[in-house]
Amino acid sequence: METWLTLIFHFFALGKLLVPSEARAFFVFGDSLVDNGNNNYLATTARADSLPYGIDYPTHSPTGRFSNGLNLPDIISEHLGAESTLPYLSPDLQGEKLLVGANFASAGIGVLNDTGVQFLNIIRISQQLSYFEQYQDRVSSLVGPDQAQQLVNEALFLIALGGNDFVNNYYLVPYSARSRQYDLPDYVEYVISEYKKILARLHxxxxxxxxxxxxGPLGCVPAELAMRSRTGECDPELQRAGELYNPRLVQILSELNSDAGADVFVTANAFKMHMDFITNPEAYGFVTSKVACCGQGPYNGLGFCTPASSLCPNRSVYAFWDAFHPTERANRIIVDQFMTASDEYMSPMNLSTILAMDARE
Structure with missing residues (x-):
């Protein structure tokens, strides 16, 4: 009887994988911008598992997302017509749920292994990739190696890394170890060279x-305004980091695509997307792009968002939720750009174009 039920389940799972509208799995790697709860299962200070985080989530409770509600991967999943992927460390990621994909992201991490050491136990990017290999073994045992490979090859991947290598490493403290070791342009080159290896491994x-x-524009987030800005202007040094880093990222993705002979990697100009509503918040319906909704101190940019923090009553008119992270509404604007923006924002094409191309294949 057990064998017969197993066969039925395998048949059902294989059937799902062969239906294009349902087949596209989604995998997420990176830091707190895309973590949807992995750090809840770790002994770390980089966590979002208490209110008011999640105040506007459907359950009105904290989930580990660094947001008042949904984050970037959740909103992309909506566009894919799929349920949100579960954190890889979640005990609920079993059976059929595995076929939806998985989120491996962990708040606090960077491209470099020494980024985020102050947060103690977080899932470095090398470990996220190891977990992805483990995931593939689990899916292989569920539906067979050929179907597992097809699921991965046809999946959409999202990776968000790099910001922490500046704000939680190079610029974390004056005269940090990395800033003594490298001037900024050389540090950017080092981070980029390491990131290229990570992306090649993902391929x-x-x-x-x-x-x-x-x-994003690192010098404009409320945390940096609180620490570095007397006038509310973006910090020029941290802005320079992004201005050096982002064009180099586009270059290495172009090189990787050339090596692969296909448009595997698509880059989103998050810097420009954010700067649009930072420089003209009213055009997007925001009353401020400087003050965080939740926090304390200047610009609500100091420390963590906690139950003791001041909290704005209407999250939809704030661009920033906490000292570093956008509100759900800002995330929705960003994902809309992922989907439909011109090559000024998305290179070499936007996400809608990718989905349409892949649907025809």
């Missing part, structure tokens, strides 16, 4: 469509 592991987000 080796089967990724064929990967959305890579550049860093």
């Amino acid at each position: 080796e592991l089967g990724a064929r469509r990967v959305l890579v987000t550049g860093t």
Whole structure:
């Protein structure tokens, strides 16, 4: 009887994988911009598992997302017509749920292994890739190796890395170890060279469509305004980091695509997307792009968002939720750009174009 039920389940799972509208799995790697709860299962200070995080989530409770509600991967999943992927460490990621994909992201991490050491136990990017290999073994045992490979090859991937290598490493403290070791242009080159290896490894592991987000305008987030700005103007040094880093990221993705002979990697100009509503918040319906909704101190940019923090009553008119992270509404604007923006924002094409192309294949 057990064998018969197993066969039925395998048949059902294989059937799902062969239906294009349902087949596209989604995999997420990176930091707190895309973590949807992995850090809840770790002994780390980089966590979002208490209110008011999640206040506007459907359950009105914290989930580990660094948002008042949904984050970037959730909103992309909506566009894919799929349920949100579960955190890889979630005990609920079993059976059929595995076929939806998985989120491996962990708040606090960077491209470099020494980024985020102050947060203690977080899932470095090398470990995220190891978990992805483990995931593939689990799916292989569920539906067979050929179907597992097809699921991965046809999946959409999202990776968000790099910002923490600046704000939680190079610029974390004055005269940090990395800033003594490298001047900024050389540090950017070092981070980029390491990132290229990570992305090449992701391709080796089967990724064929990967959305890579550049860093946002690091000097404009409420945390940096609180620490570095007397006038509310973006910090020029941290802005320079993004201005050096993002064009180099586009270059290495172009090189990787050339090596692969296909448009595997697509870059999102998160810097420009954010700067649009930072420089003209009213055009997007925001009352401020400087003050965080939740926090304390100047611009609500100091420390963590906690139950003791001041909290704005209407999250939809704030661009920033906490000291570093956008509100759900800002995330929705960003994902809309992922989907439909011109090559000024998305290179070499936007996500809608990718989905339409892949649907025809």
